[in-house]
Amino acid sequence: MQASRPYPVFDGHNDTLLKLELQAGTPKDGSFIDGNPFTHIDLPRAREGGFAGGLFAMFVPSVVARNGELSFNPADPANFAEIDQQTALGLTLRLVARAERLARASKGGISIVRSTAETRAAIDAGRLAVMLHIEGAEAIDTDFVALEVLRAAGLRSLGPVWSRSNAFGHGTPMACPSSPDTGPGLTDAGKALVTACNELKIQIDLSHITEKGFWDVAKLSDAPLVASHSNAHAISPSARNLTDNQLAAIAESRGLVGLNFHTGFLRPDGRATSDTPVELMVRHLDHMLSILGEDGVAIGSDFDGCLVPKEIRDAAGLPKLTAAMEAAGYGRELIEKICWKNWLSVLERAGI
Structure with a gap:
């Protein structure tokens, strides 16, 4: 099943910058611009599948496998160990530099975008629109000096936590079945971070945060609530997914949720297996x-941070998802909203 032609897709979350950084100098070191079989996204497959851009995450892992891959074994506590700020900032700066170098090497094929207007212009011109996002704010000091600098470098979205604790709050484990109510909410520094991001027009991302942290952000933030890569807890009861009450709060704020492709967050049994139907x-x-x-x-x-259904496989497989939407009776207008228009609209509502 294949859609008649690719829809443009603006993706709310990927880990491609980190994967490229970790694979540099290994046998899996490949070219994002010419093609890299060891990633989900490269420029040729982005064009093939209609992947027009997105929020490119800058994440600092607790553990890296020897082959340059991320290591997210949920049974191993080492994968969720806390990271110190200087270590996190060092890798984050490397990821900013990697994005800038990719854009320069692409000779006009990639744009680092800092606003909704720049994003629209890049997509209209056929350039891959890369907006920078931080997943887990370990790189940010509690005086927010690094936040100011990274914002000047293009940061426009930030998740206070990944699935571990830091100075700002606590993340949910990758547990299923489990409620997302797994621990405390925001710290005082986390509450100050929400206020600072509102002032700087940096989107707050609620994916990975505990349910108490979610409600803390909902109470404090004056921007639309956004969970960039989360699914429905009513279908897959993972701690990483959102309850109906959380979804309703996001709706009330005129916010948005981005469908996560990870099979463990899609399946009712929580199993991570590529044998998961679209x-x-x-x-x-x-x-x-x-x-x-x-x-x-x-x-x-x-x-590049998860196990996707084998029918999708990578960015070139996005038309398989839109074909499934068409088969389910979704019209072109709704598919376009889901694929890209809703992201640009919520970024605009957030003042970005």
């Missing part, structure tokens, strides 16, 4: 649409 992704979309409405659902693939 139709299950549509089931999550259906549920989220029923609460968030047509303007509140988008895509947040988690490419």
Whole structure:
């Protein structure tokens, strides 16, 4: 099943910059511009699948496997160990530099975008629109000096926590079945971070945060609530997914949730297996649409940070998802909203 032609996709979350950084100098070191079989996204497959851009995460892992891959074994506590600020800032700066170098080497094929207007212009011109995001704010000091500098470098979205604790709050484990109510909420520094991000027009991302942290952000933030890569807890009862009450709060704020492609967050049994049907992704979309409405659902693939259904496989496989939407009766207008228009609209509402 294949859509008649690729829809443009603006993706709410991927870990491609980190994967490229970790694979540098290893046998898996490949070219993002000419093609890299060891990543989910490269420029040729982005063009093939309609991947027009997205929020490119800068994440600092607790553990890296020897082959340059991320290591997210949820049974190993080492994968969730806390990271010190200087270590996190050092790698984050390397990822900013990697994005800038990719854009320069692409000779006009990639743009680092800092606003919704720049994003629209890049997509219209056929350039890959890369907006910088931090997943887990370990790189940020509690005086927010690094936040100011990274914002000047292009940072426009930030998740206070990944699935571990830091100075700002606490993340949910990758547990299933589990409620997202797994620990405390924001610290005082985390509450100050929300206020600072609101002032600087940096989007706050609620994926990975505990339920108490979610409600802390909802109470404090004056921007639309966004979970860039999360699914419906009612279908897959993972701690990483959102309850109907959380989805309703996001809807009330005129916010957005991006569909996560990770099979462990899609399946009712929580198993991470590529043998997961694309139709299950549509089931999550259906549920989220029923609460968030047509303007509140988008895509947040988690490419290069997760195990995706084998029918999708990588960025070139995105038309398989849109074909499944078409088969489920979604019209072109709704598919376009989910694929890219809703992300640009919520960024605009956030003042970005």
